[in-house]
Amino acid sequence: MTGLLRGEWTKFRTVRGWVLGMALAALIIVLLGVFTASGSHSSCSGPEGDVCPALPVGPEGLAVNDRFSFAHQPLDGDGSVTVRVASLTGIITYPPPDHDKIVPGVVPWAKAGIMIKESVRPGSAYAAMMLTGGHGARMQHNYEHDVAGSREARWLRLTRSGDSITGAESADGTHWTTVSTVRLAGLPKNALVGLFVASPCDLTVTQGDLGGTIGKCRLTQATAVFDHVSLAGNPWTYDDLGGQAGAPALSQGAFRESGGTFTVSGSGDVGPYGIEGGQIVERTLSGAYTGLIAVIVVAVMFITAEYRRGLIRTTLLASPRRGRVLVAKSLVIGVVTFVVGLIAAVIAVPLGSGILRANGNQLLPVSTFTEVRVVAGTAALLALAAVLALALGALIRRSAVAVITAIAVIVVPHVLTTSSVLPEGLSQWLLRVTPAAGFAIQQSIPEYPQVEGHYVPQLGYYPLAPWAGFAVLCAYALLALGLAVVMLRRRDA
Template sequence: MRHLIRAEWTKVRTVPGWTIAVLLSVLATIGLGVLTAAGNHSSCGGASTVCPPPPLGPDGTAVDDHFFFVHRALAGDGSITVRLSSMTGQRRLPDATPGVRRVASGLVPWAKAGIMVKDGTRPGASYAALMATGTHGVRLQYDFSHDVPGSASRVGAGTPCWLRLVRTGRHLTGYESADGHRWTRVGTASLPGLPTRVQIGLFAASPGALRVARADLGGSVETISFSSTTARFDHVGLDGTATGGWHRTDVGATVDPDGSVHHPGSARWSAGRYTVTGVGDIAPRVDGMTVEKTLSGLLVGLLIVIVVAAGFVAAEYRTGLVRTTLTTDPRRGRVLGAKAVVLAGTAFVAGLAATAATLPIGTHVLRANRNTVLPVDTLSVLRIVVGTGLLVALIAVLVLALATLLRRASAAIAAGVALVLVPRILATTSVLPDSAAQWVLRLTPAAGFAIQQSIPTYRQVTAHLVPQAGYYPLPPWAGLAVTAGYAAVALLLAVVVLRRRDA
């Protein structure tokens, strides 16, 4: 096998056209990616305006952290118990008449109200919150990216919900009850960096009202409008060493140029009853520039790799060299395996080099244009770089197998483009309906592009998480496994066919 691999590698490096084509695929990926990044500019205002960076959560994730908080200081262990007697909401509707505001009653699905322990009131600070939501029941959420479901109970007229949050060291345990006597544990959050002194209290938040409409060509168009949540609490009980009185803080509120708070929340209390109105969200941030936006040139680079992969086999059929190759070693499966190893290795190195260069350069250009790029941890960057290299290698092997089956470079190129590039383009542009786009990226070799998704698909955020927005239906490695499955099956079929027919 070793001598076969050496022979195939010699063919690659001694044919100038193939070497130049591989280099062109790398340069095209880098050049077009950087060019695309250079065309993206901040939309926050004038040329001198910089979009304010989002707050970062305890793990460095970009987050939304805007809610109204009624709180007291708690030193050490303790607990808070409340009855959430009602939740109501309002949401802005599109103006039927310009300038005439329309408002409808009702909660948005991820409207939130409940109790919280937080490391101060700084946006992005560590927290744990036990809450009722608009349509997702009771949840224990903590440090933005963690979400533990409780019961499916909804708070409404005649159906209050009791909530209890207990702090023991760095552990916070949430309980819920329908009557305040029989309690059910929802879950426990562990917050390693939680200090001894924290803020504990009541909160309300309301993400924007999301509306999704069909686009003219397929796909979808989303709009988000203002919404608010008003929660009414009573039977508030606080155990532990609490100091000071109750404070009211509009955490993360936007301050207008005139000094006023944009869409402020509020709180009032009377005779032991607390009414808290809040806007905003407490969740990972998913809207913004992502690092994989710089990899737009990969499609052109892949097209060049597809041409090389098809020619790697078809050229031997065209010139008759395949007979010489098979005469030298009649074990046809080993011959094709050697070709696959050499081509996959070459494509992997090309994809790895192109991605490793494009990501930092493109991200630097985006930031130089005053764009806010969502931060990504080192492991995710390594996964994108290595995974993209593997994706390019798998696509090259798939096209190699297709060329062996079809014997013609043009047919193999057309098949490779139809199986990989066309589904990717159709699914991520406004062409296919969202559901069809998701199925395309589950069932075709284009599923492997999921390896490039840098921001996880959080289900507890208010956003339309579809391929058009860069969110894939399969996890990164699962998507790559689909592409690997296609490459493996195609290569196996090619071996079987190659063994049964004349060269």
């Protein structure tokens, strides 16, 4: 096998057109990534001039939305707080031309409850027990984490013991059920505890006239009435948290106390930002789609050229075990493509990211593991696509037909599903069952069930998780290669 690999590598590197094709693919990935980044500009007018304020970053390093109304007291050390949410109502405000139209309504992820929070600094650690508009009781902490409770609970309790926070719920105030216990590492002794209300926008999605979908987000406000509040003895402090440094505070919040009953109104949300919060790292790799076409052409030619020139007979005479020939070719084209793609991605991501930031864009932070997965995953995506294209070339034996077929099954579905051409349902389906599912490996910002959003391919969200989508492409490549090996053994050279 070592001799076969050496021979196939020698074939590849001695054909100038194939080497130049791979170099062209790398150049396309870098240049198109830089071009895309250069075309993205953002500007804001604020206290620092034409500079957009930095997004708050949560305890786990991700950009977060931290906009809500908070009436709080100091919590000195360990303790417990219990409340009953007597009612939760809301309104929805329509934008122009119906800006004067205000209708009653509580959005599904409106939140009202009790919170223990490190400080009023946007992005600081917290744990909260809450009732929601449409998803029952929940315990959430540090923006990303959400645990479901029941739909019958009206009583909420948070108990602190050191860094541990336990959330519990009750339907009658007597029989309690623990929802979850979480740990807020480094929670200061003098944390804050109190009542909070948040209400994200009312999202509606309609079908566009030219295909795709159009999303509208209407301003909402929720109002909660709390009673049986166990906090006593300390004055209340009310904050309308704005969530972005330098950004104006929300103007919709209010806090009122009367005879042991507390009314809090607020807008905004407490949770991680999705793609709407800024630019995503995979935007710097937008050239991978076009570079993939060059990779497909080279991979197909790597096998079909031998058929066209009659050299396949010589190759098979030198190695009678035909399956090994295709495996060796696949390994060579896969490794070469991976190395080329990795070099291109390693150049494109930091270069494009720097340009995006220089143009005033907010680049959503991701973990080191996620960024490595996006960069190395793009290279692996190109490598698997090359193996699939080579296998199609071996099955079809005609260069032009094989290239068109490979582009049709890998590139075209991705272009159609991300360009608002197809209905949303069909786009989701294609990205589950075609090799284009592999592009999910590039998604850096996940879909959060507890955050209202428009999670469609056009905005960078894929229906399958990154590794699940990658597994679909891997399965196609292995299946096509297996069929090619079987057909090579049965056919005449």
